[in-house]
Amino acid sequence: MHPAPSVILFTALSGLGFGLLAFLGLGLPDVTGWVAFVFFAIAFALSVGGLVASTFHLGNPKNAMKAFSQWRSSWLSREGCFAVAALISMGLFAMGAVFFGQRWSVIGWIGAALSVGTVFTTSMIYTQLKTVPRWNQPLTPALFLSLSLGGGALLAGQVRVALVLLVLAGLVQLATWRVGDRRFAEAGSTLSTATGLGDIGTPRLFEPPHTGTNFLLKEMVYVVGRKHAARLRVLSMIFMVGLPVVILATDPGHLTAAIAVLSHLVGVLAARWLFFAQAEHVVGLYYDKR
Amino acid sequence: MTDLPAKTDRKLGLVIDLDTCVGCHACVISCKGWNTENYGVPLGDADAYGAAPSGTFLNRVHTYEVTPKDGPAQTVHFPKSCLHCEDAPCVTVCPTGASYKRAEDGIVLVNEDACIGCSLCAWACPYGARELDQVAGVMKKCTLCVDRIYNENLPEEDREPACVRTCPAGARHFGDFADPDSNVSRLSAERGGMDLMPEQGTRPVNKYLPPRPKEQIDVLAPLLEPVAETPSGLLGWLDKALEKL
Ligand code: SF4
Ligand code: SF4
Ligand code: SF4
Numbered sequence: 001m002h003p004a005p006s007v008i009l010f011t012a013l014s015g016l017g018f019g020l021l022a023f024l025g026l027g028l029p030d031v032t033g034w035v036a037f038v039f040f041a042i043a044f045a046l047s048v049g050g051l052v053a054s055t056f057h058l059g060n061p062k063n064a065m066k067a068f069s070q071w072r073s074s075w076l077s078r079e080g081c082f083a084v085a086a087l088i089s090m091g092l093f094a095m096g097a098v099f100f101g102q103r104w105s106v107i108g109w110i111g112a113a114l115s116v117g118t119v120f121t122t123s124m125i126y127t128q129l130k131t132v133p134r135w136n137q138p139l140t141p142a143l144f145l146s147l148s149l150g151g152g153a154l155l156a157g158q159v160r161v162a163l164v165l166l167v168l169a170g171l172v173q174l175a176t177w178r179v180g181d182r183r184f185a186e187a188g189s190t191l192s193t194a195t196g197l198g199d200i201g202t203p204r205l206f207e208p209p210h211t212g213t214n215f216l217l218k219e220m221v222y223v224v225g226r227k228h229a230a231r232l233r234v235l236s237m238i239f240m241v242g243l244p245v246v247i248l249a250t251d252p253g254h255l256t257a258a259i260a261v262l263s264h265l266v267g268v269l270a271a272r273w274l275f276f277a278q279a280e281h282v283v284g285l286y287y288d289k290r
Numbered sequence: 291m292t293d294l295p296a297k298t299d300r301k302l303g304l305v306i307d308l309d310t311c312v313g314c315h316a317c318v319i320s321c322k323g324w325n326t327e328n329y330g331v332p333l334g335d336a337d338a339y340g341a342a343p344s345g346t347f348l349n350r351v352h353t354y355e356v357t358p359k360d361g362p363a364q365t366v367h368f369p370k371s372c373l374h375c376e377d378a379p380c381v382t383v384c385p386t387g388a389s390y391k392r393a394e395d396g397i398v399l400v401n402e403d404a405c406i407g408c409s410l411c412a413w414a415c416p417y418g419a420r421e422l423d424q425v426a427g428v429m430k431k432c433t434l435c436v437d438r439i440y441n442e443n444l445p446e447e448d449r450e451p452a453c454v455r456t457c458p459a460g461a462r463h464f465g466d467f468a469d470p471d472s473n474v475s476r477l478s479a480e481r482g483g484m485d486l487m488p489e490q491g492t493r494p495v496n497k498y499l500p501p502r503p504k505e506q507i508d509v510l511a512p513l514l515e516p517v518a519e520t521p522s523g524l525l526g527w528l529d530k531a532l533e534k535l
Contacts (some may be wrong), residue, residue, distance in 0.1 A: 001413070057408065057409075058406050058407050058408055058427075059405075059406070059407020059408075059409070059422050059423075059424075059426075059427030059428060059429075060405055060406050060407035060426075060427040060428050061406060061407075062406075063386060063388075063403075063404055063405065063406045064406055066385075066386035066387065066388075066404050066406065067385040067386050067406055067408075068385075069385075069386060069387055070384060070385050070386060070387050072293060073293050073381075073382040073383075074382065074383055074384055074385045075383070076383065076384075076385040076408065076410055077385035077386075080385065125383075125410070128383065128414075129379075129383075129413055129414055130379065130416070130490055130491065131379070131413065131414060131415065131416045131490070132413070187489070188489045189416070189487055189489055189490065191354075193486075193487050193488065193489060194416075194486060194487050195354055195366070195368060195486070196484035196485070196486055196498055196500060197308075197354060197356045197366060197500070197501075199500065200356045200358055200364075200500070200501065201356045201357045201358035201359060201361075201363075202356065202357050203354045203355065203356040203366070204354065204355055204356075204357075205352065205353075205354060205355075206353045206354055206355040206365060207352070207353035208352065209318075209350035209351050209352045209353075209370075210347075210350065212342060212343050212344045213342070213344050214344050214345070214346075214347070214421065215344075215346065215412070215421040215422050215424065216412075216418045216421060219409060219412065219413075219422070220412070220413065220418070281413070282416045282487065282490070283415075283416060283417065283418035286352055286370070286417075286418060287352075
């Protein structure tokens with residue numbers, strides 16, 4: 001799948017933002033006034049910034065309001081609804097903390113739950129796609145959730161929790177890669193099933209349907225840059241989990257904590273790039289390219 | 291709502307005969323023509339006369355070579371357009387309700403006025419039957435020529451999809467699969483109509499007829515034997531003249 005920068009930024013930033021919102025909603029850390037203002041500003045900048053980035057991927061954004069209508073069947077629509085509900089309730093909660101020095105805990109819990117729900121619905125947009133076997137597995141939501149909560153804990157300054165969650169996210173990421181590498185073969189789609197010609201013999205592409213490129217090839221048959229995948233996996237793991245965990249374990253100050261956050265973000269962006277670039281869509285079979 | 295209808299009254303779709311398709315791409319062109327000149331925004335092209343042209347098509351013809359265990363390879367031309375699936379994953383993923391499957395005849399359509407161009411439906415389709423128009427920013431797909439098949443302004447014989455009407459080899463057939471006696475149901479039953487990628491669980495309406503086995507074609511071979519062993523007429527004269535040399 002084409003690793004569009006807008007979608008990579010969206011999933012990575014909003015994942016972090018909603019993770020942070022979830023912790024703030026639970027009162028971790030229990031902040032008010034100016035300190036609360038800074039925390040919420042970061043959380044909203046990340047979550048809203050991510051959502052705005054996602055609209056750059058749309059061909060026709062003027063109809064965006066309609067995307068809230070199909071929550072009964074569509075995970076993308078559900079994500080929109082969850083995101084707006086989470087932002088509204090956390091906005092209220094933030095108002096209480098920043099301006100009135102109050103912790104309206106019920107609203108905070110609801111907001112935290114909705115924030116986690118937003119990350120889950122985002123992950124389900126990818127998980128539901130049978131056409132992309134690598135994503136179509138239960139570890140995909142586990143990965144999105146553990147990364148979002150791990151990063152959220154890191155931003156919220158919850159050292160112990162962050163340490164545990166980041167290690168967990170690292171393990172889930174390793175498992176996702178392991179299982180993911182086998183998924184296409186397990187799903188069982190081949191050029192034989194795609195053309196139905198398998199009963200006669202072994203089919204191969206003789207002539208493609210068009211000489212130039214098209215939307216399908218650009219969007220879903222992305223094959224550039226995969227040869228560095230193994231190295232990028234190692235690097236993303238070091239930045240996403242390794243370095244932040246080492247820093248957290250050594251009782252960080254403000255500056256080192258900031259380095260941990262940046263390192264984590266860089267790692268997540270690299271891993272998210274791989275999430276798309278390594279995902280093979282079954283339509284590639286028709287083109288004898290994956 | 292982008293829920294799928296529990297059941298459609300009719301199941302309109304195509305039978306595509308892989309035995310007779312000659313790979314001429316006439317259906318590709320007639321489809322592009324009809325759907326650019328009629329319903330919805332035109333099918334956009336980019337750099338059409340330049341070095342790297344690309345454009346939106348609702349129907350494309352691949353060509354494959356299939357090699358049996360024992361026997362020579364054979365070429366199979368493979369037209370592919372939307373299969374109007376019964377369990378269409380492209381419909382349920384749509385956040386806006388722009389994608390829908392009609393309860394009356396099962397045609398899967400996009401309401402371009404509601405589409406946000408998120409491409410998720412194209413991601414959900416296993417067959418590459420949907421293309422985001424790079425000029426208009428909205429999703430395009432085969433409409434089963436809904437603006438022809440019910441169009442009373444067209445002469446009766448033109449009330450079928452443009453690709454079916456135009457195919458010089460008669461490789462595309464249009465009809466109602468809900469009716470077991472329809473042309474398409476009978477063709478599919480007689481010739482073993484296949485689903486593409488059945489493991490994806492989409493339950494396509496369109497069926498593909500496999501190429502006929504080569505032995506079946508050989509029953510005609512005896513009819514092609516030479517009728518006279520000794521040449522007569524001009525050939526006979528030539529034969530004799532050459533022998534004398
Ligand atoms: S072929 Fe693709 S676009 Fe057409 S109904 Fe099936 S899944 Fe949807
Ligand atoms: S591209 Fe349009 S039709 Fe397809 S899922 Fe998005 S809004 Fe629906
Ligand atoms: S039915 Fe119409 S829209 Fe569909 S492939 Fe044929 S010509 Fe194109």
